[in-house]
Amino acid sequence: LFPYTTLFRSKRTNQRRNYRNVSSQFGGITMNALEIKNLTKTYPGFKLDNLNLVLPSGCIMGLVGVNGAGKSTTIKLILGMTAADSGSISILGKDSRENISLLKQDIGVVPDEIGLPGCMTAVQTGKVMRATFNNWDDSLYGETLRKLNLPLDKPFKDFSRGMKMKLGIAVALSHHPKLLILDEATSGLDPLVRDEVVDIFGEFTRDENHSVLISSHIVSDLEKICDYIAFLDNGKLILCDEKDALLERYGLIQCTKDELNSLQPSAIIGSKSSPYGEKALVLREALNRNMTVSPVSIEDLFIYMVKGEN
DSSP: OOOHHHHHHHOOOOHHHHHHHHHHHHHHOEEEEEEEEEEEEEEEEEEEEEEEEEEEETTTEEEEEESSHHHHHHHHHTTSOOOSSSEEEEEHHHHHHHHHHOOOOOOOEEEEOOOOOTTTHHHHHHHHHHHHHHHHOOOHHHHHHHHHTOOOOSGGGGHHHHHHHHHHHHHTTTTSEEEEEEEEETTOOOHHHHHHHHHHTTTTGSSSSOOEEESSSSSHHHHHHHHEEEEEEETEEEEEEEHHHHHHHHEEEEEEEHHHHHOOGGGGEEEETTTTTTEEEGGGGGSSSTOOOOOOOOOHHHHHHSSOOO
């Protein structure tokens, strides 16, 4: 059975940056949790094109894109579920092509659909996982099941979607992974379950050696929890940066058509027209100081970059 996992929790980017700086000053060894270089994979009608990503240790990266943008393809390549046409992937400082079987002991994964046999209970699942993972922790698994209020003897097929996801989370955490990967696992969960998940993984993210890659087309989920945001569109990486830096760099303006046309083209990232005027995503530093600029959300940023005119 393949490992599962997930993670939700917002972190202060400055804390992460300060930790890495202090570690460097005192001779500590910092390592990127994930390094993707020139990764390419071609399918009929789709191409993941020359993807480059770096996930620093101790950080959470949100991989954002509409359905079909290449998020799941990227995760399958990371996990060795399919082979790349070209490029390289390093996980926890090791080449994934040579060490993927060993590395899977340190990776927890929660996919969109938790693939457990319908007849298995939570207790039986724990027994199977004990034989699967070298670092399986029965005590931690039992504690997590209690925190998540999951039944011990109920068949998996009778679980709700939220219960299935929580069981996948319990499995993912109970073998002490260093890298957690979440592939569209929040889709379809109600707000209460999402909030519960945030609290549960808050403790996990306190360890600076733990890192997380989360893919989702629900951008609002990622804005709450991520240190870094990477935008994928039609197989291409269109943007990757620290979340706080993105929110500081970009803004939204509401103006007339003439006012929009008076701006430098380089200042306008994307715009939308409506009967009430023009709304545009802009670079703050390229605007006149007397122009009113509203804060932008990560969701707005993604929408304007992918669908906005210009």
